[in-house]
Amino acid sequence: MSLVEVTDLTVEFGSLRAVDGLSFRLEEGAALALVGKSGSGKSTVAGALLGLHRGTGARVGGSVHVAGTDVQRASDGELRRLRGAEAAMVFQDPLSSLDPYYAIGDQIAEVYRVHTRASRRAARARALEVLERVGIPDARRRSRSRPHEFSGGMRQRALIAMALACSPGLLIADEPTTALDVTVQAQILDLLHTLREETGMGLLLVTHDVGVAAESADEVLVMRHGKAVEHGPVGAVLGAPAQAYTRDLLGAVPRVDAPRAVAAEASEEIVLEATGLRREFGRGKQAFTAVDDISLTVRRGETLGVVGESGSGKTTLGRMLVGLLRPTAGDIRYDGRPHTDVNPAVQMVFQDPVSSLNPRRTVGESIADPLRARGERGEERIRERVLELLERVGLEAAHYARYPHEFSGGQRQRVGIARALAADPRVIVCDEPVSALDVTTQAQVVALLGELQRELGLALVFIAHDLAVVRQVSDRVAVMRRGQVVESGPVDEVYDAPREPYTRQLLAAVPALDPELAGRRRAARREPAVT
Incomplete structure (x- = not known):
């Protein structure tokens, strides 16, 4: 019997049929990606595998078998045993899945005790074991931390550790990398791949990012309006899609190796200029420098892209440019005049x-x-x-x-x-404006910004962790690391011939649509990273 066997699944919420006659199988040790736009029914399918729609008012039809359990007919007790022990789920937003009041280690230990009735000592030991397994440094100390003390990537690792606590045969990952920067995303995807290799567990990956599917899955199932549009080996579906919808989905994916299609008509007129910007948070020994001696210019009609990992200072820089934060040191000038407070001419679009x-x-x-x-x-x-x-x-x-x-x-x-x-406004600072959107909606918003820019002569500062999107929209790019700009210049020059090892590391972490290339990049990432 297959690890997962879904036959003619339907899920209805009132008059809305979110899933409509879906069938698929997942074998032990294999990985299947459910791909589609927001609202295509992907997450609804994932929830149905664990019986999460029971008691919600949703009407579920068809049959779902997971690890030998008939999910539709299972008792509440059988479903509780299935969840965590045989199949576990990692959600998109770890903060909403973790209790803010309890230490990470205690939460993992509790999950283990519920399913195995192990002693507190044994549960604690298991929590440390799985935290170490997912790459949490100094696991014994960090296990006592609460969720807010972890970064986004660390929280996602903690959720994966919790899912692994009972050694399930199936891991369901629902958009596990959506809000993560490219290097942390690559680390999480590499971790999932390694866990599959070492444990033989099956993986059902829900994602709107076709590149993530190429990196992680053996097969891909493309969904639209709750139905399967195309299903097959990931290389075949992404390399030579048979359906127009799949081709449109792939066509909307920004490419990190493709130059910008339409360049902005920028002038030499500088509308926004920053010199020696520095921003510190805290005082004394607790002081932290988020932005350290940054200088830049933004010209009328152009787009300046700002990229870097989470914590590199991108958002702090953007908020200073708009006037929402005062610099600790340095100057900002708009149209040659000091710009220290909120100015209607410089607006922000938030993440x-x-x-x-x-x-x-x-x-x-x-x-x-x-x-x-x-x-x-x-x-x-x-x-x-x-x-x-x-x-x-x-x-x-x-x-x-x-x-x-x-x-x-x-x-x-x-x-x-x-x-x-x-x-x-004359300048709009966009702070991760498309990070949580599926690729087609992302493309629509990016196209809208470009159209407005050309019509109104706007200058854009486009802050993002998605390097492919930044290449498509930007004339120049600044690469940030630890509060500083480590490389900048015309976007095609920086992307095609990066000088800094850090920039090359960022570019190598971008998901590839070719599964073979993704595998080679995964092997290369195992080499020591830039420090």
Whole structure:
């Protein structure tokens, strides 16, 4: 019997059929990637494998067998034994999966005790063992840390350790690398690959990133509207897709080895200039330098890309350029004049539009705020301008009265762009504006920014950990590491002939669509990293 056998699976939420007649198998030790846009039903399928829809009101049809358990007919006790002991799940957001009040080691030990009834001493030893196995340094000390004391990559490793505690035969990973920078993403994917090699466990990977699928899976199943569009060996499906939808999905993937298709029409006019920027947090021995002596210029009509790992200082730099943070040292000048506070001419599009939009106010009112702040008078005129902006970013007049939760991720990001445009800016700083979006929505938002830039002559500072996206949108690029710019220049020069080992390391960590190339890069990453 297969490790996973799904036959004619349907999942309905009210009138919405999220999964529609899906069938597939996964053998022991194999890896299958479910790939598709947001809303295609991928995560719903993953939840169905563990019976997570039971008691939610969802209607589940068809049959699901996992590790010999008939998930549809299993009792609650049988499902509890299945979850963790036979099959385990790693979710996209580790912070929502980990208890903020308890130490990481205690949480892993508790999972082990629940399923094995081991002693506290044995459970503690097992927690340390799996933490060491997933590469947590100084595991004994770090096991006493709470989730907020771990970085994003370390939290994801801790979740994988928890999943491994009971040695399951199946690991379900639901978007495990979405919010991680390229080097940490590569480390997590390498870890999953190594665990499969050493333990023989099966892997079901849910992802909207086709490159991640190429790096990690033997087979790929492309989903659309809850149905299977294409299914087969990863090399065949990604190398020669038979279906137009799969070809469109691949066509939307930004390529790190492809020059920018359309260059911006930049002028020599400098609109934003930073000199010797430094930003410290804390005092005395606890002081931490997030940005250290950075100088840069941004010209009208151009895009300056800023790349680097998490913690490199990218977001801190962006917030100083906008005026949300005051530099500890250094100067920022807009149009040749000192720029120290928030300036309507320099706006920001944030990574997470949900947290930057008031959930209790309609998006129309949120977009209107900058208009009122700059002295616009007359509610009718303000409303007309908001409707113009909504239409300009590809939304509709009817969206004015809706609330943020009623929009998709891509639509919310369009709202964020409309709000930034309301201030009539000349510079927009984009902080990871597409990091949580699927590749087609990502391409739409990037295309919108490029169109606005060309029409309005905007200067863009595009901050991202996705090097492929940055290459597609940028004229020049600055590579940041530990608060400093280690390499900068025209984007094609930096990408095609990087001078710094760190830049080469970043580029080598970008997922490849060719599984054979991905394997060679994985082997190369086992060599000592830049220190």
